[in-house]
Amino acid sequence: MSAICVYCASGPVEQRFLDLAADLGAALATAGHTVVSGGGNISMMGALAESARAAGGTTVGIIPRALMEREVADLGADELVVTETMRERKRLMDDRADGFITLPGGIGTLEELFETWTAGYLGMHDKPVVLLDPFEFYAPLLGWLSDLRGQGFVSRNALDRLLVAESVPMAIRFATAR
Numbered sequence: 651m652s653a654i655c656v657y658c659a660s661g662p663v664e665q666r667f668l669d670l671a672a673d674l675g676a677a678l679a680t681a682g683h684t685v686v687s688g689g690g691n692i693s694m695m696g697a698l699a700e701s702a703r704a705a706g707g708t709t710v711g712i713i714p715r716a717l718m719e720r721e722v723a724d725l726g727a728d729e730l731v732v733t734e735t736m737r738e739r740k741r742l743m744d745d746r747a748d749g750f751i752t753l754p755g756g757i758g759t760l761e762e763l764f765e766t767w768t769a770g771y772l773g774m775h776d777k778p779v780v781l782l783d784p785f786e787f788y789a790p791l792l793g794w795l796s797d798l799r800g801q802g803f804v805s806r807n808a809l810d811r812l813l814v815a816e817s818v819p820m821a822i823r824f825a826t827a828r
């Protein structure tokens with residue numbers, strides 16, 4: 651069984667995105683995987699963690715002290731780790747995970763996606779980096795990156811390091827295959 655770190659939105663978003671996070675949380679839990687997340691209990695982060703626990707799963711939340719109020723610290727987490735800095739949060743989330751799945755999100759999510767993706771591409775870890783994108787939320791970004799490849803800014807190896815999944819089962823399969 652694996653620990654899967656999930657990056658997703660912390661802001662108010664449409665119901666279908668909350669449902670996607672909940673579906674992923676439940677599916678990870680049902681398959682026996684631990685969910686590692688940013689330790690908030692709002693928006694998609696909250697939907698993910700609540701649903702994983704409702705399905706009998708284990709959740710690990712890692713949150714900076716300064717964000718405990720703003721992101722509504724997930725006090726129901728099986729393990730809630732409070733860090734002093736954002737960098738420590740990210741390092742612990744990375745260390746605790748065997749694989750990463752990114753869902754739709756804002757700049758925080760994008761930053762986390764790019765950091766784990768880049769580190770993987772540079773050989774600093776060999777964990778799967780998965781983008782779960784059933785709604786083609788990321789199509790403009792992926793289109794732009796493909797364009798950058800044509801211009802020489804991004805290599806095929808870099809693009810290939812990101813595994814794009816269209817469904818929850820596909821994302822879990824990608825994230826747990828090593």
Ligand code: AMP
Nearest residue numbers: 658659660661688755756757758759761
């Ligand atoms: P967002 O995608 O902007 O809704 O943010 C999603 C999550 O990413 C939230 O838990 C934020 O606290 C977190 N986040 C925001 N900025 C950063 C950052 N620079 N590094 C890591 N995580 C961040």
